[in-house]
Amino acid sequence: MTVRVPFLTKIRYFSVEGDRVAVRLTSHLENLRSARSNTRDICLSEADIAKIDHRAERIIGRRKGYVSASSLKREDRTSLTRVSTGVELNGPTTEDEADFLGAALHEEMPWLQPVTEKVWRDMRRHIQSGGVGVKFSPTLMVGPPGIGKSHFARRLGELSGTSSVVIDVSATTEGFGVVGSQRTWGNSTPGRPVQTILETGVGNPVVVIDEICKAGIVTSSGGVNTSVLHGLLGLLEPVSARNWDCPYHQTSFDMSHVNWILTANLKDRIPGALRSRMRIVSVPALTTNQLLQFCEREVRKRGLSDEIVEDILRLLCAYPEQHPMRNLRTVAKHLDDIEALCTTPILT
Structure with missing residues (x-):
């Protein structure tokens, strides 16, 4: 439906x-x-x-x-015309479908059970109240790097049939990637969440704001706050999100169906006004067994030899406990290197 x-x-x-x-x-x-x-x-x-x-x-x-x-502009007018009759809400339409989605996420990433359970319960409550599609409260995932926070959000978007977009704010503290900029500026662009909705016609995408703890306060030469932290306040507040003013299109959109996941290594660096608009979930570092389980699934998926799992185990054991290199990124990088070697033709 x-x-x-x-x-x-x-x-x-x-x-x-x-x-x-x-x-x-x-x-x-x-x-x-x-x-x-x-x-x-x-x-x-x-x-x-x-x-x-x-x-x-x-x-x-x-x-x-x-x-x-x-x-x-002609292309902007065309984009708005396409959604003039509304946008679709994708995702589960029954409690059973929400259960299947939650189970699939848990099977792939069991170490993220604290987040999966809350998202799953939100979806069930949404459907029970007559709603349709993926809908959950804005969530801040706090944990060490390399535990799959961004991957979780992308997989949620893929499995549910909604679109997803990841915005890394560690490189810049400006909020233009999230909210957009005034169309009167020479290099003006719409925010990526709005752009994603206009391109896909799906009104409930999963938007990931990665490493929000690294964003700072930025003001323009005119004294206007242009930081991503400030821009998110109106989007995360349900009342203002229903009639959110887009600076680029200079009109208002209903952004209340967007699903927000923010990731951070430390929550104390995030302003209290922003934290109060989100549910905060702490995710611990992965254990060696959890990393090996991930490695085993990846080895089977890529069609590699089971012996590679033992090689990865020796690699992980070379790092002491709680070392920052004992994470999913390290495992995935070495698997990528091994897969590349296995598929590269040998020069004779």
Whole structure:
């Protein structure tokens, strides 16, 4: 079952210019009266014409408060037109489907059980209340690097049929990648969450903000706060997200169906105002057994020899307990190197 929900909350499109509004209203009134009287000979009074002119002026005046189609680039206008009838909500439609999704995530990443369980319970409650698709509370995953926090979010998007996007804010503290920038700027772009919805037509993507603890406070030359931390506040608040103003498109979108996962190594570096809008889940470092289980699944998936698991075990044992290199990234990197060697032709 496909469910569509409104996405544009303010924008309006008119197929004619302002000076044609009165003509269309006149034609509409004549058609209504013709249908009621079963005659095509309709004569409008001066009072009718005056009401039409007054209504046309009000409509044209209201248009100034919305985005004008002529002020958008052609590709932007096309993107907005595609979602003018709404966007889809993808994911489970029954409690059984939510159970299957939760079980699949747990089977692949059992060490992330604290997060999987909360997301699964949120999806079940959403469906029980009459909702459809993936929906869970904004979640902050706190834990050491290399435990699969970003991978979890991407797999959730893949398994549920929703789109997903990962935004790494460790390289820049500006919030333009999340909220977008003013269209009047020379290099302006929409935020990646909005861009993802416009490209896919799916209104409940999984958006990952990676390493949010490394984002700082940034202000423009005019004193405006442009940091990603500030930009996320309105998107994570349910009330403001339902009618969120996009600086690039200069109109409002319903972003309340977006699913947010933020990752951090340390939660203390995140402002309290942002932490209060999220559920915080701590994820411990992986044990050696959990790393080997991951390695075994990857070896089978890639069609490699089982002996490689023993090689990875010796590699992990070379690092002391709690060493930062004992993580999924290390295992995946060595598996990639081994797979590349196995598939590279030998020069003779």
